[in-house]
Amino acid sequence: MTGIDLHLSCERVGLVGRNGVGKSTLLHLLSGDLRPRSGTLVVDGRVRLMRQAIRTSATETIADLFGISDALRILRRAEDGTAAIDELADADWTLEERVRGALSRVDLDASASTTVASLSGGQRTRAALAAAIFDAPDFLLLDEPTNNLDRAGRNAVRRLVEGWTAGLLVVSHDRALLDGMDAIIELTTLGATRYGGNWTRYRERKAVELEAAEADLAHAQKQQTAAKRKAQMAMERKLRRDAAGSRKAARGDMPRILMGARKNAAEASGGSGKRLTERLVDDAADAVAAARARIEVLQELSVVLPHTGLHAERAVLELHDVCAEYEPDRPLFQHLDMHIVGPERIAITGVNGAGKSTLLKLIAGEQPPTAGHVCLQVPSAVIDQHVSFLDPAASILDNFRRLNPDADENACRAVLAGFLFRADAALQIVGTLSGGQMLRAGIACRLGGPTPPQLLILDEPTNHLDLDSIQAIEDALHAYDGALLVVSHDDTFLEKISITRRLALVPGERGAVLRQWDEGIA
Incomplete structure (x- = not known):
């Protein structure tokens, strides 16, 4: 990431760009976690960064996450009369109320003494967001704040953003959240470009801009071709003149002094003409380069999934009276029934901790049910958000070969190239990949083999x-002709892949139950 020029003020800005282009790095520069190698970075006010991932110990509490553990201990000593005089002077009697307020703003039912390890992934994300807004910073930096959040959590983040009156820069792929921004900054290998308005407005302007840039490039290329043709014609004319002069000199019908003068004049004229045509060709090449520089040269991710051959009336999956529990007498869910026939597209939704991922493990045979039976009747493949089926110590190519032993070398390379892992990129070690690259590699390895799964x-x-x-994955899944079972809180994604049924795991006193929703997303 080089040559970035930005000015951020008291506004809500979305930061978008491809994986690996430097979005998180930019946030860490603005937060002070990193220093720029060159250039100037000026920050006026207090900046807080909500981190994408929270690593915690077994004893860390929300108070530790907020950085207020010492201040709370002073309050406790003040309350029981053991605080020193200087501690009483430093005591913040509004502290606990402000903690409750920050947790309330993200709809997190917890307290300062709650251990972070006891929270679900989505609750940890909310806790990190509460910690970032706790002391009302002048500028808030959010890195994928809606990842791992259920629908209620996502709505809580959107309400927070809508009511945020200080500065805000958010990295996100949540299109609903980005539609609440005042501006969008696109980070590419060419630099940072600002677009006024929200995500929808940005996409409209981007389409117009790219169309104009492509037209300029086509015009410049046409002018370059014309300049080259003109240069070629000038060269051919010179060669013909030189050949005619040589023939006349060979016949000896021209005085030697006149022949020498004409030769000198031709050489001078030819040299001048050559320099002119070369300059025209160079100018045309520069115009093409300038036009092309306006278009970021990006490889398109093109995912084409093979036909599965799944018949419309083929029984795919049956769950009958299924129960699961992690502790005796504390069922996670109970009496679940589900049937999938043919290429249905089913979304499973529900709050964090309802058991959605566990249900997928039961269906995939990775975990047995406590009661009831699961009957999976077609070949299937599971792709979890952590891509746990990939060997992190092996290359992408070796993982593909392991998961698709019947595919030859050319087939392996062709599939991986379609997922933008061309040539040496296919030899990258999985453990070194970014989260987005790893998921892309997982999809390639699971779906790119010669025998595609009939249930994904x-x-x-x-x-x-x-x-x-x-968007590329949405297009591919929209064209996929097998059955789909998807856990997702991304409403836009579910709409784009044409979900046909929506099932919600709804918590109850004796575990969650499965309910079908005919309209909307639960």
Whole structure:
């Protein structure tokens, strides 16, 4: 990431760009976690960064996450009369109320003493967001704030953003969240470009801009071709004149002094003409380069999934009276019934902790039910958000070969190239990949083999993909002719892949139950 020029003020700005282009790096520069190698960075006011991932110990509490543990201990000593005089002077009697207020703003039912390890992934994300807004910073930096959040959590983040009156820069692939921005900044290999308005407005302007840039490039290329043709014609004319002069000199019917003068004049004229045509060709090449520079040269992610051959009346999956529990007498869910026939497209939704991922494990045979039976009747493949089926110590190519032993070398390379892992890129070690790259590699390895699954099970597939990759995956899944079972809180994604049924795991006193929703997303 080089040559970035930005000015951010008291506004809500979305930062978008492909995986690996430097969005998170820019946030860490603005937060002070990193220093720029060159250039000037000026920050006026207090900046807080909500981190994308929270690593915690077993004993860390929300107070530790907020950085207020010492201040709370002073309050406790003040309350029981053991605080020193200087501690009483430093005591913040509004602290606990402000903690409750920050947690309330993200709809998190917890307290300062709650251990972070006891929270679900979505609750940890909310806790991190509450910690970032706790002391009312002048500028808030959010890195994928709706990842791992259920629908209620996503709505809480959107309400927070809508009511935020200080500065805000958010990296996100949540299109509904980005539609609440005042401006969009696109980060590419060419730099940073600002677009006024929200995500929808940005996409409209981007389409117009790219169309104009492509027209300018086509015109410049046409002018370059004309300049080259003109240069070629000038060269051919010179060669003909030189040949005619040589023939006349050979006949000896021209005085030697006149022949020498004409030769000198021709050489002078030819040299001048050559320099002129060369300059015209160079100018045309520069115009093409300038036009092409306006278009970021990006490889398109093109995902084409093979036909599965799934018949419309083929029984795919049956769950009958299924129960699951992690502790005796504390069922996670109970008496679940589900049937999938033919290429249905089913979304499973529900709050964080309702058991959605566990249900997928039961269906895939990775975990047995406590009661009831699961009957999966077609070949299936599971792609979880952590892509756990990939060997992190092996290359992408080796993982593909392991999962698709019947595919030859050319087939392996061709599939991976379609997922933008061309040539040496296919030899990258999986453990070194970004989250988005890893998910892309997982999809390639699971779906690119010669025998595609007839049931595809996806667990939060868009969590780590950039927006262009999400759109490519949406297009591919829309054309997929097998059955789909998807856990996702991304309403836009579910709409784009044409979900036909929506099932919600709804918590109850004796575990969650499965309900079908005919309209909307639960």
